[in-house]
Amino acid sequence: MxxxxxxxxxxxxxxxxxxxxxxxxxxxxxxxxxxxxxxxxxxxxxxxxxxxxxxxxxxxxxxxxxxxxxxxxxxxxxxxxxxxxxxxxxxxxxxxxxxxxxxxxxxxxxxxxxxxxxxxxxxxRDDVAIYNSIPTAEGAVMMAIQNTNITIHGSICMVLGIGRTGFTLARTLQGLGANVQVGVRKEADFARAVQMGWKPFAATDLNAYTGAVDLIFNTIPTMIVTAQIISKLSREAVIIDLASAPGGTDFRFAEKRGIKALLAPGLPGIVxxxxxxxxxxxxxxxxxxxxxxxxxxxx
CATH class of the missing domain: 3.40.50.720 (NAD(P)-binding Rossmann-like Domain)
Incomplete structure (x- = not known):
């Protein structure tokens, strides 16, 4: 007490x-x-x-x-x-x-x-961040459904970073039938992704993997979804950035190219x-x- x-x-x-x-x-x-x-x-x-x-x-x-x-x-x-x-x-x-x-x-x-x-x-604290990753993942999926004209099932979803939030999100998308790709930075994360049935790649090699992606979910709080990356995306692709503001996406270039890019920090308190x-x-x-x-x- x-x-x-x-x-x-x-x-x-x-x-x-x-x-x-x-x-x-x-x-x-x-x-x-x-x-x-x-x-x-x-x-x-x-x-x-x-x-x-x-x-x-x-x-x-x-x-x-x-x-x-x-x-x-x-x-x-x-x-x-x-x-x-x-x-x-x-x-x-x-x-x-x-x-x-x-x-x-x-x-x-x-x-x-x-x-x-x-x-x-x-x-x-790890416990708070892990618990919070659940409403974050649900909120990200909600935003994806609201902002696309395709189902999550069968879509190609890329999750950048599989820390506490990224891991929960990738597993949630997999449960909905998405084809999940994950950008990782550590060998241990690469192995974990393989074990989970995801398709891992080095986040530093992102430029080589963006061609056919339907949805990109970013959890890395540094500029990673650059203009160079965005220029290779389909105009139908949607980017949902879950990193702390200002996020890790070039939102200016995304808007210029007509690609929907949404900054969505703090989802637990919203959804x-x-x-x-x-x-x-x-x-x-x-x-x-x-x-x-x-x-x-x-x-």
Missing amino acids: LTGLTIVFLGGDARQVEVINKCVEMDATVRAVGFERLGTPLVGASYHTLTPALLEEADVIVLPVVGCNDQGEIDAPFSTGTLTLKKELFSAVKEGVLVYTGMAKNYLKKLTEECGLRLIEMLD APKTAGIIMANTLCQSILEEFHLRGDEE
Whole structure:
């Protein structure tokens, strides 16, 4: 249980609502900022504005999946105003307080370091990333169906990168009857792809494999689907880029050539916010329990 801990939530979308509910269920004292426009009231949590006095009470601070942008602005779709993190606010936070987010940009990393706070990025955890790969794969398939005039079954689908997201996606496409090709960067990934029944190739040799592809799904966060690659694709081909913005696709050239290319980061929160929120909630509560248990042992 989280009895006796004060957790302050700063903004967030529908996923964050699931996390708040879980923390309330675990008997934490929950303060919520940026949820005034939420249609359903947060039972067991209290509503607040963002002030130094509020942050001074916190044992744990929870930010949205993307903590804030490079100007310190927090994603808060349920807020009536703009929430901005500033040093004068975080300077009020007790040293050593845990700050949770999904992934942090440099602004947040620098701010927490300067204020002596411990930043924990949940999406760095293998368990969260693997669980999140399921709604990501489902969302990618949904986008493919919506943006093509062919079935997934029998199509030629290329997945670039078979990390945690790429592996789940390739297996999902295979289950729907697609002919799956995978661009890999490691010998171990090549062997795994063969074992799964996919057709692997070195991602560095992508230029030689794009001719007859119907769908390209990219998970590699560097420029890989270049103008040279796009120039060889059929105009009917569709590119779905799942990498973090700005993605790994030359979207300008794709548009110029008339090829549909879609940037789709953050699919779990779009297609399955409840499931994605439960994943984050369970992991966050377990992490907090572990952190404070360890602190208790040290004391």
